[in-house]
Amino acid sequence: MITMQYGFTLPADYDMSIIDRRIRDKGPLLDGFPNLGxxxxxxxxxxxFGSRDNLYAPFYLWLKPEGASDFLCGPGFEALTGAFGWPQVRTWIVWQAEISTKIAAARFATREILPTQPYAPLADIRGVEGAEAKADVATGGALASVSGFEPTSWTRVRFRLWRELPEIGEQTQAYRVGHLSLPRP
Incomplete structure (x- = not known):
């Protein structure tokens, strides 16, 4: 599995109802997309929520890398880049992905990007991140919890979906979830 996010920082006076409408109209098009978690x-x-900017920043969990490749090479991404420009697409190898059966109720998301110290014990960090992701869903109120690792920039990602927004720290980016595309049953 891999996880992926790109984002667009929009002007402070940008009419965010344009993004809301785009999500409403385009969101269902990826429902059931092959290899999409x-x-x-x-x-x-x-x-x-402490956001410094207006943002549009979809986040993906791909069950297989081919799903990400098919999406990025497809007409939907081409239309997106035609409207907003070519974004930097960040990807992380998934260490742990926990998904509640109630994921469809998600209304908020949080994302942290953390540095990994040089020569840190990666297996130990992966174990801690995995246990935390499991606990977030089992007892912490998260509807999904994904942790991942990217060895080019040595960053880790912690992504959570929530029904209610929890208290967040200064380094956490919070978002509204406008639509959630899921696999078809």
């Missing part, structure tokens, strides 16, 4: 259509408004 989920796609969370995310947005944040400047000043909301």
């Amino acid at each position: 989920f796609k969370a259509y995310l947005s944040a408004r400047k000043g909301e």
Whole structure:
């Protein structure tokens, strides 16, 4: 599995209803997309939940890398880049992905990107991250919890989906979930 996110920082005076409409209209098009664990259509408004910017930043969990490749080479991504430009697409190898059967109720998301110290014991870190992801869903109120690792920039990602937004730290980016594309049953 891999996880992926790209984002667009929009002007402070940008009409975010354009993003809301885009999510409403385009979101269902990825429902049931091959090899997709989920796609969370995310947005944040400047000043909301401590966000410094207006953002459109979808987050994906891919069950197989071919799903990401098919999406990035497909007409939907081509249309997106035609409208907003060519984004930097960040990817992480998934260490742990826990998904509640109630994931469809997600209304908020949080994302942390953390540095990994040089020569840190990666197996130990992976174990801690995995246990935390499991606990987030089992007892912490998260509807999904994904942790991943990227060895080019030595970063880790912690991504969570929530029904209610939890208290967040200064380094956490919070988003609204406008649509959640899931596999077809």
